[in-house]
Amino acid sequence: MKTLATALAGAAFAASAIPAHANGSPFQCEPGETYVMNVMVSGVEYWFPVYEMFKQAAQQFGCETEYTGTPAYDVNQQLASFEQVLAKKPAGIMVHPMNSDPFIEPINRAVDQGIPVVTFAADSPNSKRVSYITSDNTREGTFVADAIAEAMGGEGQYAVLENPGQDNHDLRISAFINRMEENWPDMELVARAASNQDPNKAYNATLSMIQAHPELDAIWMPEANSALGAAQAVQESGKDIKIANADVNGKILDMIKEGQIFAAVNPNQGAQGYWGFMLLWMAAHPELIDPMNDHARSGFNPMGIPVLDNGFSIITADNADDFYWDAYLERRGTKGINE
Numbered sequence: 001m002k003t004l005a006t007a008l009a010g011a012a013f014a015a016s017a018i019p020a021h022a023n024g025s026p027f028q029c030e031p032g033e034t035y036v037m038n039v040m041v042s043g044v045e046y047w048f049p050v051y052e053m054f055k056q057a058a059q060q061f062g063c064e065t066e067y068t069g070t071p072a073y074d075v076n077q078q079l080a081s082f083e084q085v086l087a088k089k090p091a092g093i094m095v096h097p098m099n100s101d102p103f104i105e106p107i108n109r110a111v112d113q114g115i116p117v118v119t120f121a122a123d124s125p126n127s128k129r130v131s132y133i134t135s136d137n138t139r140e141g142t143f144v145a146d147a148i149a150e151a152m153g154g155e156g157q158y159a160v161l162e163n164p165g166q167d168n169h170d171l172r173i174s175a176f177i178n179r180m181e182e183n184w185p186d187m188e189l190v191a192r193a194a195s196n197q198d199p200n201k202a203y204n205a206t207l208s209m210i211q212a213h214p215e216l217d218a219i220w221m222p223e224a225n226s227a228l229g230a231a232q233a234v235q236e237s238g239k240d241i242k243i244a245n246a247d248v249n250g251k252i253l254d255m256i257k258e259g260q261i262f263a264a265v266n267p268n269q270g271a272q273g274y275w276g277f278m279l280l281w282m283a284a285h286p287e288l289i290d291p292m293n294d295h296a297r298s299g300f301n302p303m304g305i306p307v308l309d310n311g312f313s314i315i316t317a318d319n320a321d322d323f324y325w326d327a328y329l330e331r332r333g334t335k336g337i338n339e
Contacts, residue, residue: 026285026288027061028061028062029058029061029062029063029064029091029281032064033062033063033064033091034063034064034065034066034088034090034091035054035058035063035064035065035066035090035091035092035093035094035277035280035281035284036065036066036067036068036085036088036090036092036093036094037050037051037054037065037066037067037068037093037094037095037273037276038068038069038078038081038082038085038093038094038095038096039067039068039069039078039095039096040069040070040072040073040074040075040077040078040096040098041069041070041071041072041073041197042067042068042069042070042071043071044225044249045224045249045250045325046224046247046248046249046269047067047069047096048325049269049270049273049325049328050120050121050269050270050272050273050276051065051067051273052270052273052328052329052332052334053269053270053271053272053273053274053277054094054273054274054276054277055273056274057273057274057277057278057281058277058281061281063091063281065277066085066090068081068084068085069081073098073196073197075098075099075102078097078098079102079103079106082095082103082106083106086106086109086110086113086115089113089115090115091115091281091284092115092116092117092118092280092281092283092284093110093115093116093117093118093280094117094118094119094120094276094277094280095107095117095118095119095120096119096120096121096122097119097122097123097124098122098166099165099166099167100122100123100124100125100126100127100167101124101126103124103127104124104126104127107119107124107127107128107129108127108128111127111128111129111130112128116130116280116283116284116301117129117130117280118130118131118132118133118276118279118280118283119131119132119133120132120133120134120272120273120276121133121134121135121168121267121272122134122166122167122168123167123168130279130280130283130301130303130304130305131279131280131283131304131305131306131307131308132306132307132308133272133275133276133279133307133308133309133310134168134267134272134307134308134309134310135267135268135272135309135310135311135312136309136312137168137171137172137175138171138175139175139312140172140175140246140265140267140312141171141172141173141174141175141176141177141178141179141220141222142175142176142178142179143265143314144176144220144244144246144263144265144314145175145176145177145179145180145183145184145220146179146183147244147263147314148218148220148242148244148262149180149183149184149187151242151262152187152217152218152242154184154186154187155186155187156186156187156188156215156217156218157187157188157189157190157213157215157216157217157218158180158187158188158189158190158216158217158218158219158220159189159190159191159192159193159209159213159216159218159219159220160173160176160177160189160191160192160193160219160220160221161192161193161194161195161202161205161206161219161220161221161226161230162192162193162194162195162221162222163194163195163196163197163222163223163226164194164196166222168222169222169223169246170222172222172246173220173222176220177189190209190212190213190216191209191212191213191216193205193208193209195221195226195229195230197223197225197226198225198226198229199225199226199228199229199232200229201226201229202221202225202226202227202228202229202230202233203229203230203232203233204229204233205230206219206229206230206233206234207233207236207237210233210234210237210239210241216239216241217240217241217242218241218242218243218244218262219234219241219242219243219244220244220245221243221244221245221246222245222246223245223246223247224245224246224247224248224249224252224264226245227243227245227252227255227261227264228251228252228255230243230245231243231255231260231261234260235260242262243260243261243262244261244262244263244264244265245261245264245265246264246265246266247264247266247267248264248266248315248323249325250324250325250326252264253315253320253321253323253324256315256316256317256320257317257320257321259317262316263314263315263316264314264315265312265313265314265315266312266313266314266315266323267310267311267312268310268311268312268313271310271311272310275308275310279303279305279308282303283301283303283304285303286301286302286303288303289302289303290302
């Protein structure tokens, strides 16, 4: 498997044989060269720091970027937005596919048209996407399971709220449950419900769980919106139930600091965006590397890096202040998603 270091070293070695741009470096975009980030539910705060660093990396190369997606949690609408991007013939597309299989054909069509595609945070592994960048969803679920079980002394009841069908969320849930079953035999799964990233559904499901299981100790969910509803239900019940979730926004951070949420696991979003652009740009410029293999004969992109792990952070009351979006933008001196 190629590593990022290998690709960068190879690119640097090959650069002397590549025509340089006006500044003497081949690592620059042509005027108007544009790279696009495409997501589902485009207003979700999770994407903002991803795009912020995607944009910064592009600016360092003199490239242009666009942020696209759909406001609705609907795979057909995201597919339509992807098609709109494809029609503009960008230099490359970084996409978070809501579901893997529906994106196989459009991703393959993009690649066949000479437009490389990198997936991030969720994958379409059977497509021709050239690279996938993500945090390790299995490690995330495993880490949180250990944290909750240890905080409970290794014994108690837990439940999960889930979002069936979104691949990265499914991995977080299955990893969490598997870790509990394998390492914490006295932790009992007593309920699970689909909240589908809807705070109202999460609120009602949590109330039902509490009523059915008065000894419930903890609830895990793979995203932030459900945590808003679950934490509200727990607070109203007066129960001491540990809420843990993946991903953060300003409200989640406030609730962590106030003790309403036990902890959150959060992918390193800025790294995801920055390295995501780098992989996409290299994939769009395969002439920068000529490895000693059969890439020319077999037709695969020599810049392909199958998987890059961008890492993750565990957020508690102790470090929550470091993850506020507004403070991040102020520190960077930028205006954010639409700058």
